[in-house]
Amino acid sequence: MTPLRHLREFHRRNGAGLSLFLIGATGFWILFMIVLPQLFMADFSFRANVPPPKWGTPEHYYTLEHYRYMIYGGGGEGSFNVIDLRVFFKTIGAAMLVTLFDAALCYPIAWHLAQAARGGWARLMVLALVVPFWVNEILRAFAFHILFGASGVLNSALMAAGVLDEPYDFVRENIALYAGLGYAFILLMIFPIYNAMESLDKNQVEAARDLGASRWRIHRRVVMPHAKPGITSGCTMVFMLTAGALAAPQILGGPGSLWFTQIIYQAFNQAGNWARGSAYAIILLVSCIVLVLALMKAFKVRLGEIAR
Amino acid sequence: MTSEVALENVWIRFGDFVAARDINITIRAGEFFSFLGPSGCGKTTLLRAVSGFLEPSEGRVLIGGADMAGIGPNKRPTALIFQNLALFPLMSVWENITFALEVRGVGAARRRKRADELLELIALPGQGDKTVGELSGGQRQRVAIARALAAEPEVLLLDEPLSALDLKLRQRMRTELRDIQRRVGITFIYITHDQGEALTMSDNIAVMREGVIEQVGDGNTLYDRPNTAFVASFVGENNLFRGTVGAAERGAVTVETAAGALRARPATGAALAAGDDAFVFIRPESLRFDDAMEMENRIGAHIQRREFEGSFWQVFLDADGAEQPLKLSMVNDDAAAARRPGQRVTLGFAAELAVATRAGPLAAG
Ligand SMILES: Nc1ncnc2c1ncn2[C@@H]1O[C@H](COP(=O)(O)OP(=O)(O)OP(=O)(O)O)[C@@H](O)[C@H]1O
């Protein structure tokens, strides 16, 4: 269908008044909540860092210095901004690992929900997955802190079991951080995969089994290809949100470690350098988008499939 | 290679519901065997017990003499063609066909070659690179057959594989299926609720009703010598007279019906005795007008209407004392053309062509 036909169909179904309202409201949302703020951010990132009274004056000239700073830092040419770059790449890498871990963890859960669990049991599982997320994000992060802390539940249990002699510092080693980040967006991984799997005809799984396929091959050749759009969609969301997370790194991050969002936050709030903050935020956003698109191309997923 | 399949005292229960009741049957190696029965009688359930997706609650399934208990569907020498085919839509036709070989680790080049051979067998040469979605219904049907055959099963199980096709295609596929079975020579177990399919293709047929096998035999036996009222009414057209056994001798019984006393051959195993409720069945083509006077059974009737079927006429009659109109079919000749609605006639039929069964459940419709 062409976009115009879509629009006409939409109009026919909702009537003139409702159509106008829906289109207007969505348009307003997209324009004022998403496009304009981002445009302002982008504009800021290319200008000199001056206090608000001087905005719009000649001193608020266009420059690439904030982007340059991200790479070369304050020193002369030839020296790199090692601190920020390292945090940036560590953030991207860790977000990818967290995403992979989530995908590996959620795939079997989603499979169980979609194909094996029935009636009451399935509803109970969904509740157990969803209810913890009624708790506020910050509280959840603190709960993880308590869980992984020096005198936390995990250390007490491991010491009581005789596995550890003295408390292990899960927070310093960032294990608490990765666990917290992994848990934070788990629903956004499970439900797209579950959705995709639910539409798979059970007979196809049985046919593969009947033809001799092992469990692993059934998944690799039949279930995974079918669920690929769901997996991609889940991975994209989890990766973007993990790379852009702030609460979990603030609360669970070890003393020596920074998440890239924390650097952005510092630029805005502590250094009062909105221009640099904007530039760093744009760098993060664009890098994530480029990375996701590149990976989608590598795995032969089209953007349209994700929205299915 | 081909194998015999035997079900011994097989019961299948879902909770309190009994889907198969004490099934005992032996299917000879290399034969085309059909399970025929109305929807919901437990055909698919029985097939799943043979393919290994379901373990019988009691009894044994033997394939080639080996007990299959605890052996999963991926380890049994069977291949199942599903009611909805269940082809893999994300694989090409040739990958679909050779999936079983891929599972066994056969290299791509050899698989490709085997796929081409099988595509030849199912009359779809050169179509291997298409996707499943690009095929017509009949072509998909044949790909499903090829995919199952590629696994080189000893027994091929088919669950109403033609039900999604239109009438013409269905008739053509019957011949093709039978043909393929002769060529590959393995045991086919075919499930259907369509008696035409079962009669045209099968060496032997088991007629099922509510989880019970009513009778096993070749098409001719089921048609000419039904053992139960259900088989008599389910297989082919039949005229029915309800009554009570008057006298029972060896080889013939007399049943008192509203249309008079009718003599018939007792069904095998019916053990009819005087006073039993019984049904008398007579096929439309065994009813006669012309030489009625020489026949043992005679009924007075009016011709209600007639339908022209080309090579024969279908005549509907109101018989004296009968609840439903009788059906009679006769060859299209001058004598038949002279029979008009409203005429008073005498019908006759030979006792040895009529079957008397114990009164019992009939096929719906
Ligand atoms: N897993 C199950 N749990 C409970 N009841 C079942 C189950 N599978 C089948 N049944 C019941 O067993 C009976 C036989 O079902 P089955 O699918 O074998 O019928 P069928 O003869 O193949 O019918 P059709 O021609 O409609 O395919 C039905 O009454 C069905 O409801």
Ligand SMILES: [Mg+2]
């Ligand atoms: Mg069925």
